[in-house]
Amino acid sequence: xxxxxxxxxxxxxxxxxxxxxxxxxxxxxxxxxxxxxxxxxxxxxxxxxxxxxxxxxxxxxxxxxxxxxxxxxxxxxxxxxxxxxxxxxxxxxxxxxxxxxxxxxxxxxxxxxxxxxxxxxxxxxxxxxxxxxxxxxxxxxxxxxxxxxxxxxxxxxxxxxxxxxxxxxxxxxxxxxxxxxxxxxxxxxxxxxxxxxxxxxxxxxxxxxxxxxxxxxxxxxx
Numbered sequence: 001x002x003x004x005x006x007x008x009x010x011x012x013x014x015x016x017x018x019x020x021x022x023x024x025x026x027x028x029x030x031x032x033x034x035x036x037x038x039x040x041x042x043x044x045x046x047x048x049x050x051x052x053x054x055x056x057x058x059x060x061x062x063x064x065x066x067x068x069x070x071x072x073x074x075x076x077x078x079x080x081x082x083x084x085x086x087x088x089x090x091x092x093x094x095x096x097x098x099x100x101x102x103x104x105x106x107x108x109x110x111x112x113x114x115x116x117x118x119x120x121x122x123x124x125x126x127x128x129x130x131x132x133x134x135x136x137x138x139x140x141x142x143x144x145x146x147x148x149x150x151x152x153x154x155x156x157x158x159x160x161x162x163x164x165x166x167x168x169x170x171x172x173x174x175x176x177x178x179x180x181x182x183x184x185x186x187x188x189x190x191x192x193x194x195x196x197x198x199x200x201x202x203x204x205x206x207x208x209x210x211x212x213x214x215x216x217x218x219x220x221x222x
Contacts, residue, residue: 001102001153002032004074005142006067007109008049010035012139022147025156033146041070050112059113067115071106071123078104080125084138084145085110088127091145093168095128099145100152107145109138171220172213175205 005013013035016022025031039047050060071081080102089095099105108115108124120127130141150156178189192204213220 001030001100001105001150003034003105003107003146003149004079005033005035005107005109005146006038006070006074007035007137007139007142008038008111009109009137009139010037013143016143017146021151021156025150025153028155030153030156031150036070036074038066038070041066041073053113057113061113062111062115062119064116064118067108067119068123071108074106076104078102079106080104081106081108081123082145083108083110083115083120083124083127084129084141085114085127086129086134087114088129090132091128091130091141091148093148096145096148097152099149105149107138107142109142111137168220170209172209173217173220175208175212 007013017026017033017035022031022033026033038049042048049063049066051063053059053061075081080099082099082105084107108119128141128145130144135141178193182189182194190204192200195201210221
């Protein structure tokens with residue numbers, strides 16, 4: 001998969017995307033990730049990317065000219081252009097799975113009071129938000145999307161089964177898990193998990209996943 005990111009803060013991406021699973025995916029050639037500075041598509045000495053909104057109001061808006069020029073420069077035939085902003089649809093595991101089958105993504109990160117509306121109208125194939133809150137800019141949401149999508153790519157996790165029983169994969173939170181020792185500070189691993197009864201273990205896991213979802217995220221059950 002190829003992912004390009006258009007941002008005003010390319011330095012924010014150094015570190016989080018150079019570690020762990022993302023690093024391995026890049027080293028294996030499973031993820032081709034490039035970070036681009038939006039200011040490289042400006043043409044004035046101040047490298048201006050924002051201006052006051054028509055009609056007044058607080059803050060500044062991201063200008064259309066550099067974004068259009070950048071997207072038109074980076075976009076290929078099958079590129080899916082995605083805006084990251086609070087006004088988008090809420091990102092989910094299902095959307096991550098949908099994006100994981102794409103070959104080419106261009107993530108455009110917001111800042112200031114958002115985008116000139118013509119960017120949405122003419123350039124965006126989708127618009128995503130990672131939650132009902134406002135961040136300083138779209139860099140962190142872009143990293144979240146990249147991480148969630150990359151780990152679903154075939155071969156990235158080593159064992160593709162790893163991503164199939166995680167939280168949200170089946171509409172439920174993940175069931176409790178345990179490892180050695182079987183007893184720690186008086187707390188024992190449930191007997192069923194060490195019984196060797198695989199059918200019983202699967203039944204227990206389904207029940208526990210539902211109980212945890214009912215307690216922490218009942219909205220997922222509606």
